[in-house]
Amino acid sequence: MPELPEAETIRRQLEREVLGRRIVGARAVTPRSVRNHSSCRDFNACAAGRTITAVGRRGKAVVLTLDGSRTLIIRLGMTGVVRVVPSTEPRTKHTHVTLSLDDTRDLRFEDVRKFGECRVAAGADWGQIPDLAKYGPEPLSPRFTREHLRDALRRRSAKIKSLLMDQGFLAGVGNIYSDEALWRARIHPERRTNTLSAQEVTRLHQAIPAVLREAIRRGGTSARDETYRDVHGRPGYFRMDLAVYQRTGRPCPRCGGAIERLPLAAGRAAHFCPRCQPAQVRRKRRAAAGGKKP
DNA sequence: AGTTGGACCTGACTGC
């Protein structure tokens, strides 16, 4: 499930591979994968003939600025993959969009579950493009301050895990990195946002960018059942550094206790360490000698 | 208005 680190890895590679290239032909074959367009033909017409003038990212979305004031937005969804390959390479059954470049290579979008999409939006100003403007702050930008996080959490009452994955609240964090950040900050995933202490907010504010930066350094996460691959078809290696995500029953790297999996809303689950991330905020108390340890 | 939960989608996996 590509999240910010995976999208950033792809962005960096695309910048090297396709910046300045012209899209000489566009061929979308799956309407669902270009569902913001009236048809594949419409998408093709919007993309063809344009030159890629910038390669950016907003949250989990890879954003290619095209000349003529257009913006190509690629959202990877669950299983979306962006590849740059020689145009002679055969397309697979999951190749939904093929952009032929002016150097005999293709930029291809492949997606098994079709949750992802490609879209060409009018305009080049991200603030004017609704799809991009609705995102919350970038967790790696200076705008993501402790005070911003504190105030934002105070105003809400949802479970912290759900809110961290809300793209309008914070851009780019999904299931993997919310689990990992909460573990680092020692916060139970079901804690209500407006009940977090100042110390917990501080720890969370440090944990989120830290885990994202480390994951970017590793090229992202290719989890057990994940199809994530970078532009060159290589997996990410942050999986080896995961503390809790998909580690149900295995030992917590901090305390050795067993990691638990907690089902949340439909099909979603949080992974956490019940010892390091207790559901109840335990009041710190001057325990009498021999205080019990469960 | 904020929060919750179903639907979309398909390959891998589980159980009979």
Next chain:
DNA sequence: TGCAGTCAGGTCCAAC
């Protein structure tokens, strides 16, 4: 071996 059922989850949208 085969088939039905279950799971995974980013995002949108409807319903509390």
